[in-house]
Amino acid sequence: MTLLNATDLYRFYHVGDDETRALRGVSLELRPGELTVLLGASGSGKSTLLACLAGLDDPDGGWIALGGERLSRQPEARRARLRAAHLGVMLQSGNLIPHLSVLDNALLTGALLGRRDAARARELLNRVGLAQRLHAYPSQLSGGETARAALVAALAHGPRILLADEPTAEVDAETEDRVTELIGDFVHGQGRAALIATHSPRLAARADRVLHLSDGRWADA
Numbered sequence: 582m583t584l585l586n587a588t589d590l591y592r593f594y595h596v597g598d599d600e601t602r603a604l605r606g607v608s609l610e611l612r613p614g615e616l617t618v619l620l621g622a623s624g625s626g627k628s629t630l631l632a633c634l635a636g637l638d639d640p641d642g643g644w645i646a647l648g649g650e651r652l653s654r655q656p657e658a659r660r661a662r663l664r665a666a667h668l669g670v671m672l673q674s675g676n677l678i679p680h681l682s683v684l685d686n687a688l689l690t691g692a693l694l695g696r697r698d699a700a701r702a703r704e705l706l707n708r709v710g711l712a713q714r715l716h717a718y719p720s721q722l723s724g725g726e727t728a729r730a731a732l733v734a735a736l737a738h739g740p741r742i743l744l745a746d747e748p749t750a751e752v753d754a755e756t757e758d759r760v761t762e763l764i765g766d767f768v769h770g771q772g773r774a775a776l777i778a779t780h781s782p783r784l785a786a787r788a789d790r791v792l793h794l795s796d797g798r799w800a801d802a
């Protein structure tokens with residue numbers, strides 16, 4: 582079974598006369614129970630790929646399907662519905678709402694889906710070491726706390742797929758272990774899928790599959 586299917590993705594950016602080919606024919610499948618780690622040098626296209634898979638950006642070529650439904654080249658409202666139904670998304674650009682507390686951010690998507698689960702949100706925040714920061718606002722968090730709060734906000738509604746960009750950025754080794762455990766349980770304990778861009782050797786060690794992006798292509802392609 583495939584939860585997410587991306588075929589032959591292209592994404593070009595134009596600034597003045599310059600063209601950056603951020604994605605050049607990337608295909609990918611995400612399956613239940615599989616933790617996939619995404620590696621690549623800065624500028625290789627990792628964030629662009631995650632944004633396209635999340636339906637936050639639209640590829641210029643190729644297509645993406647979530648649970649058999651097409652995500653790419655759809656109106657924003659439909660992409661948002663599919664995103665909420667299937668995905669947990671944690672991106673560097675931030676998926677926290679500034680005027681909501683850490684706890685309310687974690688409850689938001691579940692509430693929109695009609696399955697608000699405060700006990701689960703608190704448990705996840707506790708597991709990543711944020712039990713004392715439930716009522717803080719995003720602007721009051723450190724970089725590492727922001728990444729963990731954003732990860733919990735992506736996971737708390739129980740999505741089938743997690744897409745995450747550097748969830749262990751700026752954290753100490755103990756917190757990195759906690760975040761790795763949380764993602765490992767989500768994928769291997771609950772049979773979900775995850776695609777994680779990370780430089781963490783701890784997280785990479787738990788991966789079922791490691792993919793390398795280089796200059797917008799799979800390195801071995």
Ligand SMILES: Nc1ncnc2c1ncn2[C@@H]1O[C@H](COP(=O)(O)OP(=O)(O)OP(=O)(O)O)[C@@H](O)[C@H]1O
Pocket residue numbers: 594595596601602603621622623624625626627628629630
């Ligand atoms: N909005 C944009 N406009 C123009 N160029 C962009 C834009 N976003 C990304 N790029 C370019 O596309 C390429 C891929 O960028 P991307 O952010 O996907 O890389 P990355 O692998 O995530 O890098 P990092 O690890 O530094 O976050 C880079 O050359 C980047 O400069």
